[in-house]
Structure formats: C-alpha cells, structure tokens
Amino acid sequence: MNMDDACAALTLEQLPVLPRRSPDAHKGQFGHVFVLGGAPGMGGALALAAAAAYRTGAGLVTAVGHPAAMPYLAAELPEATWWDWPASFAALPENAVLAAGPGLGQGLAAHDMLRELGQLTYPQVWDADALNILARFGPSLLRSEAVRLFTPHPGEAARLLGLDNSAAIQAGRLSAIQALQSRYGGYWVLKGHHSLLRGEGDCCYCPWGNPGMATGGSGDVLTGLLAGLLAQGLPPHEALLLGVAVHALAGDRAARQLGPESLLAGDILNAVPYVLQELKSLDV
Numbered sequence: 193m194n195m196d197d198a199c200a201a202l203t204l205e206q207l208p209v210l211p212r213r214s215p216d217a218h219k220g221q222f223g224h225v226f227v228l229g230g231a232p233g234m235g236g237a238l239a240l241a242a243a244a245a246y247r248t249g250a251g252l253v254t255a256v257g258h259p260a261a262m263p264y265l266a267a268e269l270p271e272a273t274w275w276d277w278p279a280s281f282a283a284l285p286e287n288a289v290l291a292a293g294p295g296l297g298q299g300l301a302a303h304d305m306l307r308e309l310g311q312l313t314y315p316q317v318w319d320a321d322a323l324n325i326l327a328r329f330g331p332s333l334l335r336s337e338a339v340r341l342f343t344p345h346p347g348e349a350a351r352l353l354g355l356d357n358s359a360a361i362q363a364g365r366l367s368a369i370q371a372l373q374s375r376y377g378g379y380w381v382l383k384g385h386h387s388l389l390r391g392e393g394d395c396c397y398c399p400w401g402n403p404g405m406a407t408g409g410s411g412d413v414l415t416g417l418l419a420g421l422l423a424q425g426l427p428p429h430e431a432l433l434l435g436v437a438v439h440a441l442a443g444d445r446a447a448r449q450l451g452p453e454s455l456l457a458g459d460i461l462n463a464v465p466y467v468l469q470e471l472k473s474l475d476v
C-alpha cells in the first residue's frame with residue numbers, strides 16, 4: 193500500500209501559529225532548551241540544533257557537549273550558554289525542554305545522560321544517537337511519564353524495531369511508525385521523502401521538503417526546531433506538525449534559491465525565520 197493513500201497530506205491551514213508576544217514579554221516566558229550532543233568531531237550537529245532552537249523562538253538555549261568542542265562552538269553561537277559533559281540535570285528550571293542526540297555519540301557519558309533523561313518529566317526530543325542508545329536498551333529506558341517527540345530516519349527506525357536495515361522500514365513506512373509508537377509511546381516523525389507523522393489521532397505526511405535536504409546536519413536542525421516550539425508551550429502534537437512543516441518549507445525555500453546540490457543544513461536554518469514570517473502572514 194502506498195502510504196500517501198493511507199495518510200492525509202498535512203496542509204498549511206492545519207498548522208498552528210505561535211502566539212503573539214506581549215509587549216512586556218521576557219525571555220523566561222519562552223522556555224529554556226537544553227541540547228545534549230556534540231561528541232568529539234560532531235560539535236557542529238550540536239551547534240545547528242542549538243541555533244535552530246533559538247531561531248524558532250526559545251528564550252534561552254544551553255548546549256551540553258564534550259569539553260573539547262566547547263571553545264569553538266561557543267564562538268559559533270555566543271547567544272547560547274555551554275555546559276561540559278558529564279552533566280547532571282537534577283536542578284533544571286521549570287520551563288526546561290531537553291533535546292538529545294545531535295552528534296551525541298554512544299559513549300559512556302551519553303549513556304549516563306540518557307539514563308537520567310529517561311527518568312525526567314520535562315518535555316523531550318529524542319534524535320540520532322539518543323535513538324541508537326534507546327534501541328540498545330529498549331522502552332525500559334523511558335521510565336518517567338514525559339512528553340517525548342522522536343525523530344528517527346529510516347536507519348534509526350530500523351534499529352529501534354530490531355530490524356537489519358532501513359529497506360524493511362521503507363517497504364512499510366506506515367506500519368513502521370505505528371509499531372514505533374506502540375512500542376515506545378510518544379509522538380513520532382519518520383523522516384525522509386514525505387516524512388510521516390504520528391502524534392494524536394490519524395497519521396499524516398509532510399508534502400513539503402526536497403532531496404536537497406539529504407545533506408549532513410538537516411535532521412539536527414529539525415531537532416532544535418521541535419525543542420524550540422515545545423519550549424514556547426506549544427502542545428506536543430502541534431509542535432510536531434509545525435516543526436516538521438517549517439523545516440521542510442525552509443528546505444524548499446533554500447533549495448529554490450541555491451539549488452538542491454548546494455544546499456547545506458545551515459541554509460535550512462537560515463530560511464527558518466522567513467518561513468515563520470510567511471506562516472504568520474497566512475493567519476488572518
């Protein structure tokens with residue numbers, strides 16, 4: 193069965209809008225995103241996700257990464273605060289949202305942080321290596337009741353379902369996302385051409401996006417976007433729909449300007465503010 197026959201396409205009209213900011217707004221009202229990632233050699237993934245959280249409107253962003261990556265990353269995004277691994281999340285602010293995975297690696301520090309994350313009740317986004325570690329431990333890693341958004345590509349989805357490779361996922365994307373949600377709970381996007389979404393109610397697919405987005409770091413931008421939306425208090429299902437749509441529309445905007453071959457993940461990030469403005473202007 194073609195998934196497009198089974199799931200409806202997401203439409204612009206379905207997308208929630210971010211609430212208007214009051215004139216006396218302060219940064220404490222827009223959440224504090226903590227991004228866990230940035231193992232040696234993969235600090236860029238952490239920086240992309242952290243910047244995306246800010247670009248979506250998070251009030252504060254803290255990037256938690258390997259100490260070796262911190263000096264150059266801090267120069268990359270001076271607006272963020274930077275914490276070294278190993279980090280403990282025992283005393284986070286009430287408005288914290290955690291996003292784990294971009295360039296996290298699968299070492300001991302990553303395992304320790306994810307074990308802690310699985311017991312926290314703050315809203316969370318799980319991506320990349322956080323999903324690979326989750327696949328190793330299974331659903332028992334997720335001990336607490338918490339809002340959780342999961343963002344696997346087909347390779348990660350296969351690991352989460354104990355399958356050999358992504359071909360099995362691609363052969364049955366709809367049943368894969370259903371199996372993922374029933375195994376792990378939470379809200380899901382199965383990424384790729386026509387990303388599939390499954391949160392509350394029926395599934396849908398994202399009709400936007402393009403093959404230019406098949407480039408390193410694109411998914412890290414999505415992780416930050418989703419965390420930034422959760423941090424501003426968007427309900428998880430709405431954050432899932434809006435985050436995936438904004439990401440794909442930003443990818444389309446960047447590809448129109450630059451061509452698919454030249455598109456970098458940072459170009460998707462740079463297009464996000466324009467897409468957010470355009471979506472606002474549709475809201476009459």
Ligand SMILES: NC(=O)C1=CN([C@@H]2O[C@H](COP(=O)(O)OP(=O)(O)OC[C@H]3O[C@@H](n4cnc5c(N)ncnc54)[C@H](O)[C@@H]3O)[C@@H](O)[C@H]2O)[C@@H](O)CC1
Nearest residue numbers: 234235236237294295296320321345346347358384408409
């Ligand atoms: N600048 C950076 O620091 C970057 C770091 N990255 C990190 O690198 C680590 C490894 O992640 P990777 O995703 O590269 O490696 P993975 O081994 O998890 O995934 C790559 C494989 O997944 C399958 N796959 C992915 N998308 C697919 C699709 N649409 N259709 C079919 N199969 C598909 C393919 O088999 C592909 O070879 C993660 O921690 C990630 O965050 C990447 O995000 C790239 C950029």
Ligand SMILES: Nc1ncnc2c1ncn2[C@@H]1O[C@H](COP(=O)(O)OP(=O)(O)O)[C@@H](O)[C@H]1O
Nearest residue numbers: 345383384385401402403406408409410411412
């Ligand atoms: N052919 C495509 N059409 C539409 N979107 C795509 C396509 N290829 C990749 N993308 C999008 O780009 C992102 C890639 O994420 P991911 O595979 O995690 O990359 P990375 O690990 O390099 O960050 C996903 O959001 C995915 O939906």
